[in-house]
Amino acid sequence: MESTIRQISKSAYAIIGPEGATNFSIVKANDGSAVLVDADIRRIDEVEEALRLTGCARVAYLVDTHEHFDHTSANFYFAQKQIPIVASAGCAGAMRDDGGADFERMLKPVPELYQRFPGLCLTLPDAVFDKTTDVKLPSVTLHLEYRAENGHSHSKGDTTLYFEEEEVFIAGDLLYTEVHPVTFFGNIPNWLTALKPLFQTHYKHLVPGHGPTIDGEQSGKAYFKKMYDYLEDFYGNLQEIKSGRKSKEEIIKHMQSGPYAPLGKSRMVERNINQFMTGKWY
Ligand SMILES: [Zn+2]
Numbered sequence: 001m002e003s004t005i006r007q008i009s010k011s012a013y014a015i016i017g018p019e020g021a022t023n024f025s026i027v028k029a030n031d032g033s034a035v036l037v038d039a040d041i042r043r044i045d046e047v048e049e050a051l052r053l054t055g056c057a058r059v060a061y062l063v064d065t066h067e068h069f070d071h072t073s074a075n076f077y078f079a080q081k082q083i084p085i086v087a088s089a090g091c092a093g094a095m096r097d098d099g100g101a102d103f104e105r106m107l108k109p110v111p112e113l114y115q116r117f118p119g120l121c122l123t124l125p126d127a128v129f130d131k132t133t134d135v136k137l138p139s140v141t142l143h144l145e146y147r148a149e150n151g152h153s154h155s156k157g158d159t160t161l162y163f164e165e166e167e168v169f170i171a172g173d174l175l176y177t178e179v180h181p182v183t184f185f186g187n188i189p190n191w192l193t194a195l196k197p198l199f200q201t202h203y204k205h206l207v208p209g210h211g212p213t214i215d216g217e218q219s220g221k222a223y224f225k226k227m228y229d230y231l232e233d234f235y236g237n238l239q240e241i242k243s244g245r246k247s248k249e250e251i252i253k254h255m256q257s258g259p260y261a262p263l264g265k266s267r268m269v270e271r272n273i274n275q276f277m278t279g280k281w282y
Helices: 041-053 075-080 089-107 112-116 188-200 217-243 248-255 267-278
Strands: 004-007 012-016 024-028 033-037 058-063 085-088 127-129 132-137 140-146 159-163 168-176 205-210
Touching (some): 024 140, 033 132, 041 075, 058 075, 058 132, 089 127, 168 188, 205 217, 217 248
Parallel strands (some): 033 058, 085 127, 168 205
Antiparallel strands (some): 132 140, 140 159
16 A cells, blocks of 8 residues: 555645555645655655655755654654754653654664664654744745643644645644544543644644545534544543453444444554553553
8 A cells, every 4th residue: 555645735735644554744835845744764765755746845844743653753864964853842852751762662673774774763853842833934834833731642742733824734643534543652631632622723624643634624623523522432431441341342342333433443442442451562
């Protein structure tokens, strides 16, 4: 399966990961420079190809929406090209505290990347902001906002971007569409709180961290609501498992049926439950 490049608006593009794999975004300025949002070193060829196909002359900034490997592991690659990497202090802090072990673990299945990129290592963002910041290029204004409620929602770094000129909202992993979310790094009650203001956010186009992009604010709102309902239901059921009132198998079945039956990456349900129950990796 290959990723697809979707033109979101006149100057914004999303690299949509296959089968719910991570999305990356490109916002192109009228001088050919671009802001790249998230990049995974394992998929760097796709990212480079997308930059070429969309006619970007150079990457002016890389933005990390949050600390997870699939969104930040190409930081090394772009830092070597002297490209500034923008992220929240929450994201930078999480990478500093826990990123090293995670980085090595994720690269274990692809050791050849160490040969291809000598010195490849966890690379922290170098343009860090606390609550909000703007990233500007000619014809492009991106408003970045840190939204990890109490420092931890989907992740500790959760940042959204709003491309003002073309009304595109990039939600990062606060939003998954059409696929089961990865919740086991998260704090679900805080994530629910972080989602509430997003029901009221304005945009014409919406890019989730994983899954298809959405056109129209009403449709976007419905997806944010679906995300909220999913997390609320899942969290309630985790408490039922913990208290012994329901079995794990019962909850897996519930989270894969009814409104959730069409969602991709259904294997995530059991992984999410296992991680919450044991605090170990699966
Ligand atoms: Zn994530």
